[in-house]
Amino acid sequence: MQLLIRGGTVVTHEESFRADVLCVDGRIAALGTDLGVPGGTEVVDAGGLLVMPGGIDPHTHMELPFMGTVASEDFYSGTAAGLAGGTTSIIDFVIPNPQQSLLEAFGAWRGWAEKSAADYGFHVAITWWSEQVREEMGVLVREHGINSFKHFMAYKNAIMAADDTLVASFERCLELGAMPTVHAENGELVDHLQRKLLAQGLTGPEAHPLSRPAQVEGEAASRAISIAGTLGVPLYLVHVSTADAVEQIRLARRQGQPVYGEVLPGHLLLDDSVYRHPDWQVAAGHVMSPPFRPAQHQQALWQGLQSGDLQTTATDHCCFCAEQKAAGRDDFSKIPNGTAGIEERMAVLWDEGVNSGRLSMHEFVAITSSNTAKLFNLFPRKGAVRVGADADLVLWDPEGTRLISARTHHQNVDFNIFEGKTVRGIPRHTISQGRLVWCDGDLRAERGAGRYLPRPAWPAVYQQLSQRAAHNRAEPVLR
Numbered sequence: 001m002q003l004l005i006r007g008g009t010v011v012t013h014e015e016s017f018r019a020d021v022l023c024v025d026g027r028i029a030a031l032g033t034d035l036g037v038p039g040g041t042e043v044v045d046a047g048g049l050l051v052m053p054g055g056i057d058p059h060t061h062m063e064l065p066f067m068g069t070v071a072s073e074d075f076y077s078g079t080a081a082g083l084a085g086g087t088t089s090i091i092d093f094v095i096p097n098p099q100q101s102l103l104e105a106f107g108a109w110r111g112w113a114e115k116s117a118a119d120y121g122f123h124v125a126i127t128w129w130s131e132q133v134r135e136e137m138g139v140l141v142r143e144h145g146i147n148s149f150k151h152f153m154a155y156k157n158a159i160m161a162a163d164d165t166l167v168a169s170f171e172r173c174l175e176l177g178a179m180p181t182v183h184a185e186n187g188e189l190v191d192h193l194q195r196k197l198l199a200q201g202l203t204g205p206e207a208h209p210l211s212r213p214a215q216v217e218g219e220a221a222s223r224a225i226s227i228a229g230t231l232g233v234p235l236y237l238v239h240v241s242t243a244d245a246v247e248q249i250r251l252a253r254r255q256g257q258p259v260y261g262e263v264l265p266g267h268l269l270l271d272d273s274v275y276r277h278p279d280w281q282v283a284a285g286h287v288m289s290p291p292f293r294p295a296q297h298q299q300a301l302w303q304g305l306q307s308g309d310l311q312t313t314a315t316d317h318c319c320f321c322a323e324q325k326a327a328g329r330d331d332f333s334k335i336p337n338g339t340a341g342i343e344e345r346m347a348v349l350w351d352e353g354v355n356s357g358r359l360s361m362h363e364f365v366a367i368t369s370s371n372t373a374k375l376f377n378l379f380p381r382k383g384a385v386r387v388g389a390d391a392d393l394v395l396w397d398p399e400g401t402r403l404i405s406a407r408t409h410h411q412n413v414d415f416n417i418f419e420g421k422t423v424r425g426i427p428r429h430t431i432s433q434g435r436l437v438w439c440d441g442d443l444r445a446e447r448g449a450g451r452y453l454p455r456p457a458w459p460a461v462y463q464q465l466s467q468r469a470a471h472n473r474a475e476p477v478l479r
């Protein structure tokens with residue numbers, strides 16, 4: 001199967017140049033000007049378009065069983081919507097129940113994901129600790145291509161990892177060369193504040209952000225960073241949403257600690273006034289954790305991306321329809337947490353990031369694709385436009401516009417947090433494995449075409465990083 005992308009401007013995280021791109025059997029086979037057209041080659045006209053690596057969303061929850069229900073978006077509909085938005089790979093989360101075997105849960109998620117239309121990998125959550133968990137982490141790394149483990153510091157009495165679990169698991173990640181990642185919110189404080197607010201009669205969505213103030217994230221970020229720094233293991237913080245957490249990351253990085261942060265478009269654009277919307281359904285539609293924040297946090301998040309203290313963007317795509325959100329009608333703490341975004345992430349970031357002058361187009365590629373590929377060991381198979389890389393590409397129209405609405409999006413959910421926003425800068429065509437899967441508004445996603453992406457760990461690199469931590473920690477000897 002051959003596809004020639006003709007007449008576009010290739011844009012990567014580090015350079016841009018005019019070139020045609022020849023895709024053969026799912027890979028990039030040649031880059032150059034005026035490439036010949038072998039017989040049987042499909043040709044796409046990329047005149048006026050930017051040819052960029054397809055987006056990688058490192059944080060999705062397709063068909064997640066969560067808070068008494070199951071996310072409405074499954075692996076097929078979610079990855080298809082991603083393709084319509086220029087995202088060609090996801091990293092989803094296997095979340096075992098406490099006491100459940102990690103391998104058993106991994107098997108279940110692998111089965112559900114077989115219907116994916118785009119390539120996918122997994123982080124595996126550590127929701128409890130035992131010798132069996134320790135062993136199975138090793139099996140996942142060595143035999144199944146898992147190189148990252150997630151820890152929820154919130155969701156007490158459900159999937160929360162307390163400090164003893166964090167310490168044991170981070171140490172095991174160091175041994176294995178796997179990246180520990182955290183959802184940084186102090187679960188004890190959230191639980192306490194939820195009970196207190198409910199006792200005061202505050203039962204609506206307006207109480208959701210009050211139960212999870214910025215300090216709750218700042219404290220957890222600081223604690224996770226301290227634990228990782230003490231052990232000498234790198235750390236990745238998912239959905240960083242506050243100036244408090246950005247500051248903790250910045251301080252650690254200034255001391256040479258390998259700490260990385262991810263940010264969501266929703267946290268960059270929306271503020272906590274959404275939870276005071278007079279329509280309960282609209283307010284509840286925005287309930288996710290961490291919540292949208294007072295507006296002053298947004299500048300810190302943008303500056304985090306600009307300075308390189310935050311490296312990636314994701315969506316935490318986790319969809320619940322109105323009837324599912326209604327489970328929390330009388331108690332905000334029971335509203336299933338989650339919002340969509342896989343289809344809008346790239347266009348919203350281009351519109352608000354590049355068009356506004358906050359980000360260059362190279363930084364856009366870095367934060368939507370290449371940095372994630374590097375951090376999770378998919379680069380240069382993904383996140384690159386070079387010979388030999390997977391032909392996962394987005395042909396970006398910087399002048400195209402789109403009005404975002406739940407009425408027209410492809411996501412399997414009846415709500416959109418960016419409802420009514422018009423973006424300038426859209427994916428005109430998306431190419432996955434060398435196949436045109438989104439062609440100027442025509443979605444040609446194929447059920448089951450997505451492949452599992454094994455991601456090797458880096459034990460040797462992690463040993464070097466832990467030596468660096470020990471070196472930086474060493475006290476000067478007093479004479």
Ligand code: DUC
Nearest residue numbers: 183288289318337338
């Ligand atoms: N936050 C959400 O909003 N949904 C899924 C899990 C999470 O941490």
Ligand code: ZN
Nearest residue numbers: 183239289290
């Ligand atoms: Zn989370």
Ligand code: ZN
Nearest residue numbers: 059060061316
């Ligand atoms: Zn999440």
